[in-house]
Amino acid sequence: MFMQLDAPCERVNKDAIDAIVSHLPNEDAILRISNIFHALRSEPRLTIMYLLLEKDMCVCELERALGMTQSAISHNLRTLRQLDLVRVRKDGRFAVYSVADEHVRALLELSRSHVMGCAQ
Helix, strand or coil: CCCCCCCCCCCCCHHHHHHHHHCCCCHHHHHHHHHHHHHHCCHHHHHHHHHHHHCCEEHHHHHHHHCCCHHHHHHHHHHHHHCCCEEEEEECCEEEEEECCHHHHHHHHHHHHHHHHHCC
């Protein structure tokens, strides 16, 4: 994954750096994580995620909250589903979306907390 270079810098402890590198996520995991952050870079998708933190919602409810078309919301939800960030369940004739799991919930909450803490 990374090129091995002989560094002339006296700060470089080859064994320590190699140990750190050995604990990095593999290339597939790095790609998936990168895709998640790329998807959450979209303001509508991130807003959808924060709405779903508060309440499981169908597309109609998201349409009301966001002022977007159902088509645009569905497109964004498809992306979020493909990345396993949201789940969908049927409730009668409605598809109801929710945050996928506690890991996603924690990522969003920590991000919000970080931003709110930096703003002070």
